Amino acid sequence: MDAASGMDPALRSLAADLERDDPALAALLGGRPTRAHHRFALAWLLLAPVLLLPAFLLPARVVLGLGAMLLILASPGFVCWLCAVTDDPNTSRT
Numbered sequence: 001m002d003a004a005s006g007m008d009p010a011l012r013s014l015a016a017d018l019e020r021d022d023p024a025l026a027a028l029l030g031g032r033p034t035r036a037h038h039r040f041a042l043a044w045l046l047l048a049p050v051l052l053l054p055a056f057l058l059p060a061r062v063v064l065g066l067g068a069m070l071l072i073l074a075s076p077g078f079v080c081w082l083c084a085v086t087d088d089p090n091t092s093r094t
Helices: 009-021 023-030 041-057 060-084
Strands: none
Touching (some): 009 023, 041 060
8 A cells, every 4th residue: 555545635735745846855755765875886886996906915004004194184074075965854954
């Protein structure tokens, strides 16, 4: 049984309006999966061999040192990215 079939006609019209106005929010509220979670999957798949190959060729101390330096240098940019990107409709500023 479809969830929309047992709904009140007024609720069905509100759901249709919401789906027309904001499809991403309607999908989130309806429980349908969105593609936002898999946005960077291909990038990580392509980046993984590039990051793992030097880890096997270089000594462990060098790899750990480079990893620590990269994390320290990238952390301010990562924090700014986290503050700027909001996919949650509950935290959006309107």
